[in-house]
Amino acid sequence: DVKVTQSSRYLVKRTGEKVFLECVQDMDHENMFWYRQDPGLGLRLIYFSYDVKMKEKGDIPEGYSVSREKKERFSLILESASTNQTSMYLCASSVRATYSPLHFGNGTRLTVT
Amino acid sequence: KQEVTQIPAALSVPEGENLVLNCSFTDSAIYNLQWFRQDPGKGLTSLLLIQSSQREQTSGRLNASLDKSSGRSTLYIAASQPGDSATYLCAVRPMTGNQFYFGTGTSLTVIP
Numbered sequence: 001d002v003k004v005t006q007s008s009r010y011l012v013k014r015t016g017e018k019v020f021l022e023c024v025q026d027m028d029h030e031n032m033f034w035y036r037q038d039p040g041l042g043l044r045l046i047y048f049s050y051d052v053k054m055k056e057k058g059d060i061p062e063g064y065s066v067s068r069e070k071k072e073r074f075s076l077i078l079e080s081a082s083t084n085q086t087s088m089y090l091c092a093s094s095v096r097a098t099y100s101p102l103h104f105g106n107g108t109r110l111t112v113t
Numbered sequence: 114k115q116e117v118t119q120i121p122a123a124l125s126v127p128e129g130e131n132l133v134l135n136c137s138f139t140d141s142a143i144y145n146l147q148w149f150r151q152d153p154g155k156g157l158t159s160l161l162l163i164q165s166s167q168r169e170q171t172s173g174r175l176n177a178s179l180d181k182s183s184g185r186s187t188l189y190i191a192a193s194q195p196g197d198s199a200t201y202l203c204a205v206r207p208m209t210g211n212q213f214y215f216g217t218g219t220s221l222t223v224i225p
Contacts, residue, residue: 006156031211042217043202056211090156098144098206099164102213104157 002027004105006091012111019078021108023091029103030096032074034058034066036087037107043090049074050096081112115140115207119216126193127224134188134219136203141181144206148177148188151200151218160201161188193223 007022025032034046035058045058047066055066063085067075074093078085091105116139126132136146145164149157161170161177163186169178176189186203202218 004156033213040217043215045212048211050211058212088154092157098208101145101147101159101162102204102206103159104149106156107154109154 002029002093002103004091004093004103006089006105006108008108009106010109010111012113013078013081014113015082017078017081017112019081019110019112021076021078021089021091021110023074023076023093023105024072025074025093025103026072027093027095027103028071029093030071031094032068033092033094033102034064034074034076035090035092036060037090038087046076081110083112086110086112115143115205115214117203117205117214117216119201119203119219121219122217123220123222125222125224128193128195130193130223131189131191132193132221134190134201134221136186136188136216138184138186138205138214140207141184142208143181144208146177146179146186147204147206147213148175148186149202149204151202153199157202190221193221195223195225197221198223 004025035043049055049068065077089108147162148160163179174191200218204213204215
């Protein structure tokens with residue numbers, strides 16, 4: 001079974017802090033994704049990576065950056081956290097093949113105060 | 114841009130009832146469609162994946178169908194149980210770009 005692990009279930013940070021959200025998958029997947037999920041807005045893609053050191057912006061990349069130094073690990077960075085970044089953050093992975101499913105981690109609930 | 118809609122947003126049924134959840138999408142050029150379940154405060158759990166060449170997939174009490182030409186999928190849940198209470202989301206993988214597009218989900222409550 002594919003396992004996607006997000007390092008924290010809950011995080012509370014202060015405005016202006018630099019925040020790191022970590023995601024690790026154990027199935028050698030090429031693709032990794034970061035989404036945020038807000039009530040009424042559904043899942044919105046922040047960034048996508050299709051290989052080590054490769055990344056693409058999603059729909060809402062402003063205020064975020066990402067790092068993929070190793071294939072199994074995809075990090076989301078909030079350079080200077082703001083209250084409007086309070087949200088549920090979901091990491092997902094898949095193989096590159098177009099027939100493959102998407103696998104999600106358990107999510108990180110981030111609160112910025 | 115692909116748009117995915119799920120109606121209704123919420124559904125409440127008595128235990129034992131069979132039910133259908135709906136998912137519609139605007140662009141039929143997709144590789145596949147995936148149904149997920151999400152429990153409160155948790156991530157998404159994959160239920161069923163239907164490739165564009167398939168008409169349906171079954172897993173236990175769940176059956177998902179796909180009509181690509183009309184841009185519709187349904188998730189049928191037989192003999193619903195209180196443990197089925199969750200939010201159900203569908204997502205499509207378009208043939209262009211690298212994104213998956215999600216609906217906003219149907220929140221299902223099964224009343225004992």
